[in-house]
Amino acid sequence: MTILLAICALATVVIVGYRLVFAPARGPSHQPDNPSMVFETGWESARDEGFLLFETRDVSGGGRPPVDVVVFMDSECPFCALFHETVQKIATDTLPVRVFYVNHPLDYHEHSTPGARAADCAHELGFFREWIDSVYRNQQSLGLMGWGTLAIEAGIRDTARISHCAREEGTTRDERIATTLKLGQQLGVEGTPTVLVNGWRYGTPPSESQLRTTIAEMVADRWTRALPMLASKAISAEVKPVWTIDGVGQAGLLPWRLDDVAIGEAGEVYVAQPWDLRIMRLDSSGEVLWQAGGRGEGPGEFSAISAVGVLDDTVFVSDSDQGRVSLFSTDGHFLATRRLAAKLEMQSVRDGLFITGGWPVVLLEGGHAIAEPHLLGAPALPEAGVQQEHSRIPLLRIDSLGMVIDTVAWREVSGAIVGIVRGNRLFQVQAPYEGFSKTAVMPNGQGAIIARWTDPAEGLVTITRRDMKGDTVFHRAYGYEPVPLTRRAIERTLQELSVFPTGEQEAPEGPEFEQALREGGLIPATLPPITALAVGRDGSVWLRREDRGEENVVWTVLSPSGEVQDVVALPRRQRVAAATRSFFIAVEENAFGVPSVIRYDR
Incomplete structure (x- = not known):
């Protein structure tokens, strides 16, 4: 009995540890009362690439358009399995809702990408909902149960096809997964599950009551959440200048355009001086450390300074008249043209x-x-x-x-x-x-x-x-x-x-x-x-x-x-x-x- 209890305790630790270790680093560990929401333009592209989980009808007869819930999901993510339970609870609602799942496999989950391929395949066979139910119900056995076994439990007869899809690499299926990953990046997806309701992205997955409230308000056209506002009045602490170099001051030469100022990796500042076609480096106190360049067509000389910038430890100066770029070290030595x-x-x-x-x-x-x-x-x-x-x-x-x-x-x-x-x-x-x-x-x-x-x-x-x-x-x-x-x-x-x-x-x-x-x-x-x-x-x-x-x-x-x-x-x-x-x-x-x-x- 002692040995049996010890084995059970170890299994519990492994399961709990699995949920903690393999959950997304930015995933939710609790549900806030008022999660922040951000509207994401272009969200319809993700919906159109997703798999329809279910659709409920408007029983009021009012012909109201459905609210679209888009969920970025990972087959191996434990929080996705938990949120799937929340989603299932609104499947019998009388409000018009459509729920779409979008593949977003996380690269640190061993079975996520094969699972995404299998989900895509199940969708083609018309069994996506049954498939994802089976996957999340048996999530702790992924890697132990074969994909064909999960397919059998989902009612899919062509189990060989599901197994083949999960293994096959470099296909159009992988291209579709790459597309949804890219869409997720564009829409601010940093972990799974990420939930959008008619384009409004929750900061963390909503609870059942929060999701129902949002859907009801949108259906009734009472949704009042505002876009993040671009404040037009100064609300931060006043900024004060550290140093100022006048055009006729320390260097005696004039900067040309706003583009002709660059900051290096170490915080140094480079300014163009088109009056005599030179660049200068300033330190943190505004002192001129060096100047380089000059008017001419020789190495390191310019006919026009079109842009100044820094790449790693190299300063570059673009000369639009001569169609060339001159390179300098950060200490002012000419390197090449x-x-x-x-x-x-x-x-x-x-x-x-x-x-x-x-x-x-x-x-x-x-x-x-x-x-x-x-x-x-x-x-x-x-x-x-x-x-x-x-x-x-x-x-x-x-x-x-x-x-x-x-x-x-x-x-x-x-x-x-x-x-x-x-x-x-x-x-x-x-x-x-x-x-x-x-x-x-x-x-x-x-x-x-x-x-x-x-x-x-x-x-x-x-x-x-x-x-x-x-x-x-x-x-x-x-x-x-x-x-x-x-x-x-x-x-x-x-x-x-x-x-x-x-x-x-x-x-x-x-x-x-x-x-x-x-x-x-x-x-x-x-x-x-x-x-x-x-x-x-x-x-x-x-x-x-x-x-x-x-x-x-x-x-x-x-x-x-x-x-x-x-x-x-x-x-x-x-x-x-x-x-x-x-x-x-x-x-x-x-x-x-x-x-x-x-x-x-x-």
Whole structure:
């Protein structure tokens, strides 16, 4: 008897230990009263790839559409087996519900991938529900019971086919599993089970009562959970500058564009100086440690500085005029210069405007790069009035020979040109409030970020991250509170309009352009929610919010996975140029166009 009790106790420890050790590291160990929920756009793709477990009918006769419950599951995950019991309890409900299971095998479970293949096969045979019931009922015997034995218990006659499916590798079945794994990554799946209800993803699997409540509220159209909001007011501690380098200060040379600032792995800062075509390295106190480069066509010299960045322990400088990249060590020694430009044939993007070639903006491993094409020509402009314009500029991944491999993302340029004739002269300005998207390349070489926003009536901002192949890594939706466009903001914007040609005494002034903008319907009722986009070396996303014409503008900071992380206010003329987890660099141009570089600690 003592021996028998000891064996039973050991078995209990093994079973409990199995559940603890093999549960997902991020899986739930308890059910919170109010689990956080995030809406995931594109969730329908996962539903369409899933297996229908069951569907209940609306007995009220009201013809209400069903609520879709999507569950990312793993055959060997013990919490999936527990949640399957919860799902089974709503199978007899009178509310319209459809439940879909999506394969998401975890790589540290020995039997998960064979189980996913077998589930796919059972679905083809029309026995998915019976199959998954059998698997979860006998989960602790996986690896001891054969797949054919589980098939028999599920009522499947063709047991040999199930066993063959579980073993067979490299088939279209594996391709479907890879697709659902990728969809799970895009939808924020970090463990199993992950549950979405009409696109709303629970932070942890819901209890039976929570699931029933959510379904009932959605069926009755009483669902009130809001999207995560992008706050437009500073709520974090005030940030203060650590150091500032004026354009005519320590180095005596001017930075050029916001893109020409980079942060290295050790936190060092590199700034381009196009006045004499050099780059300089700054330490944490703002001291210039070294300068390199210079104007010319020799090794380590430039005709134009198009981008500066850091790959591991190498600083790269892209020269769009010469179609090459120069490499330096982090202590300023010249290493090499090599030809690297996109081999892209000339293409029209709109009337009179073409793209061709392209210079690297980010250097990647293996000599590859992300490149942005050259813009050539001049768009056809109106003699007077308004002309709408829309262009899509590809961001390209190229190999070491400049051959295009993939399109990582598209930079969408939308806007309008307003022309006014004064005497015999045509004067033009770019409409200030146009555009519904921003795109930025990630400086760590992991892809690109695209921010889009919808009509103010919908109040929706989406953030999409694409990897180097152009595939979606995640797609997040946020709500925002539209900010009315005030008279003060309009007047300040009109004062800052850049009129072409410049310096003409007879040029129209703000009121005339305002009238033309209004006649063209180009002064909206609300401000664009996003006015600039930057991406940190750590993958953080920096969104410059509405420009209200005030002294400061708010920046909303998202974590690399898309959660709202921080909200800071910066002077209106400053733009975030580079960032890490501990600090960020801003560039500011004064009223005379003279820039300064400022470091802020976070």
